[in-house]
Amino acid sequence: MRSLESFFANILGFAANALVRDPEGISVYLPEGGETVAPSYALRSRSEGAPHMMLVWDLPDIEIDRPDGRAGKWSYPPKDKFDRLLRHARVPIGLLTNRREFRLFYSPHDESTGIITFRVEDMVQTQGREIL
Numbered sequence: 001m002r003s004l005e006s007f008f009a010n011i012l013g014f015a016a017n018a019l020v021r022d023p024e025g026i027s028v029y030l031p032e033g034g035e036t037v038a039p040s041y042a043l044r045s046r047s048e049g050a051p052h053m054m055l056v057w058d059l060p061d062i063e064i065d066r067p068d069g070r071a072g073k074w075s076y077p078p079k080d081k082f083d084r085l086l087r088h089a090r091v092p093i094g095l096l097t098n099r100r101e102f103r104l105f106y107s108p109h110d111e112s113t114g115i116i117t118f119r120v121e122d123m124v125q126t127q128g129r130e131i132l
Contacts, residue, residue: 004041004058004097018044019056026055028088030081037085039094054093057082062098079103083113 005021008014020042027038041056059078062068067075079096086094086107094105099120106114123131 004056008043014043020044020052023052023055026052026085026089026091028085030084033075035081037081039085039089042091052089052091054095055086055089055091056095056097057085058097058099060099064096064098064101064103079115083107086113 005016005019008019009016021040023039023042026042027036029036037057039055040058042052043054043056045051045053057078062070062078064078066077068078068081082094082096083105086092086105087109090109092106092108094107096103096105101120102118104116104118118131123129
């Protein structure tokens with residue numbers, strides 16, 4: 001996949017300006033590792049008063065389930081760091097991708113996180129059209 005902007009516009013049908021790159025003011029500092037995590041994109045909300053309906057963290061070629069110590073000492077997997085970001089930002093819906101997988105998060109405040117993973121390899125096959 002070449003671009004998430006293209007994926008959101010051409011595959012998912014969102015308006016070209018719906019995806020905001022490097023949204024300002026959304027991040028979480030993780031003191032355990034001296035690392036700040038911020039989304040790559042935010043999907044604008046369609047309703048007034050709620051600025052974002054979803055956060056997106058694009059990590060091309062990074063294993064999202066393996067410990068990641070690129071930016072700090074806290075070598076937790078990106079999926080755990082992203083969950084912390086969603087909860088801190090109080091945006092319950094998130095999409096974490098390494099361009100091989102799309103992991104959809106639902107992290108409502110004070111409740112357990114739900115996650116479902118969609119593999120691109122499965123979606124591009126004829127029988128995978130239903131997944132997409």
